Amino acid sequence: EPEVTQTPSHQVTQMGQEVILRCVPISNHLYFYWYRQILGQKVEFLVSFYNNEISEKSEIFDDQFSVERPDGSNFTLKIRSTKLEDSAMYFCARSSGQEAFFGQGTRLTVV
Amino acid sequence: AQSVTQPDIHITVSEGASLELRCNYSYGATPYLFWYVQSPGQGLQLLLKYFSGDTLVQGIKGFEAEFKRSQSSFNLRKPSVHWSDAAEYFCAVGARAAGNKLTFGGGTRVLVKP
Numbered sequence: 001e002p003e004v005t006q007t008p009s010h011q012v013t014q015m016g017q018e019v020i021l022r023c024v025p026i027s028n029h030l031y032f033y034w035y036r037q038i039l040g041q042k043v044e045f046l047v048s049f050y051n052n053e054i055s056e057k058s059e060i061f062d063d064q065f066s067v068e069r070p071d072g073s074n075f076t077l078k079i080r081s082t083k084l085e086d087s088a089m090y091f092c093a094r095s096s097g098q099e100a101f102f103g104q105g106t107r108l109t110v111v
Numbered sequence: 112a113q114s115v116t117q118p119d120i121h122i123t124v125s126e127g128a129s130l131e132l133r134c135n136y137s138y139g140a141t142p143y144l145f146w147y148v149q150s151p152g153q154g155l156q157l158l159l160k161y162f163s164g165d166t167l168v169q170g171i172k173g174f175e176a177e178f179k180r181s182q183s184s185f186n187l188r189k190p191s192v193h194w195s196d197a198a199e200y201f202c203a204v205g206a207r208a209a210g211n212k213l214t215f216g217g218g219t220r221v222l223v224k225p
Contacts, residue, residue, distance in 0.1 A: 031210035043155070043201060043215040050210055077171050091154060097117075098162060098205065100213060104154035 004103035006092050010111045016081050023075040023092030032075045033093040033100060034067065035048045036060070043091065047076065082110045113138045113204050115216035123193050123222040132187040132219050134202030144185040144207040145213065146176055150198045157202075163187060172196070197223040 005024045013019050026031055034046040047057040047067055051052045054067065064086075066078045075094075079086055083100040114137045124130050136142060143162055147155040159170025166178040176187045185202060199220045203213040 032210065035213075042217045043203075043213075045212040045214070048212055055147060055210060056212060095210060097159060099145065099160050099212075101157065102147070102155040102206075 002107075004007060004092055004094055004101055004106050006090075006103035006106050008106060009104065010107045011068060013082055015093060018078065018080050021077045021090050021092075021108070023071060023077075023094075023103055024093035025075055025092065025103075028095070030097075031055075031079075032067075032069070032094070032097040033099075034068060034077045036088040037083075037091065037093045037105075038088045046077075046090075079108075082108075084110050086110050109111055113206065113214045115202050115204050117200075117202055117216035117219050119219045120217070121220050123224060123225045125192050126156065126194050130187075130189045130192045130196070130221065132202075132221070134185045134216060136183050136185065136202070136204045138183075138204055138206075140207065141180065143207060144176075144178060145203040145205065146170065146174070146185075146187050146200045147203060148198050148205075148216075149201065149218075155201065157186070159189050162204065168209055174193065192221075192223055194223050194225065197221055 009023045015042045032049040045058050047061045048055045069075045089105045089107050091105045092103045115218045116135045145160045148156040158174050161168050168174050174189050199218045201218045202216040205213045
């Protein structure tokens with residue numbers, strides 16, 4: 001099973017700060033995603049990315065969030081002005097078709 | 112809109128006993144169906160998937176799942192549970208198109224008694 005590597009594994013940030021979560025998927029996959037899981041809750045879709053642009057986003061993915069694939073390899077999720085409720089596990093995923101493979105996640109703690 | 116329900120929040124099972132986790136979905140057509148497992152502090156690992164064909168699908172770690180269209184269900188089973196199967200299990204549904212998002216159920220946490 002191809003790897004998806006996420007960095008950092010855990011990040012603690014002050015409320016109001018910007019964070020960037022990184023994902024290194026296999027470059028020949030077409031689709032990339034970010035999901036999040038607030039502690040004790042279900043995994044929720046945030047955004048999908050195809051052909052270097054957003055293909056779908058959820059209502060959670062507001063102007064506070066942005067994604068990009070700046071160098072054709074890394075796939076990043078930026079959260080501007082973090083809030084306490086942004087504390088969650090963030091998962092990157094990639095797919096070449098129907099099934100998605102997930103990374104190990106980044107646990108974001110906003111204090 | 113697609114949705115997934117996992118009715119059991121927690122299940123406790125003895126090691127060596129059988130396990131069945133329930134999953135019901137709501138979707139306008141036949142979706143793609145998945146089961147993922149999440150061990151404590153870990154990511155989501157794909158156990159198995161159903162796209163088409165045989166409604167009984169085999170996965171990794173000795174798991175299987177059966178798609179029942181009439182019941183809108185995709186229950187996960189394992190004949191004999193090992194202590195290492197203690198984890199949280201998520202059922203997910205995706206539209207029948209490449210690249211579409213997954214919608215997850217709330218998860219079932221499995222505890223294994225020695």
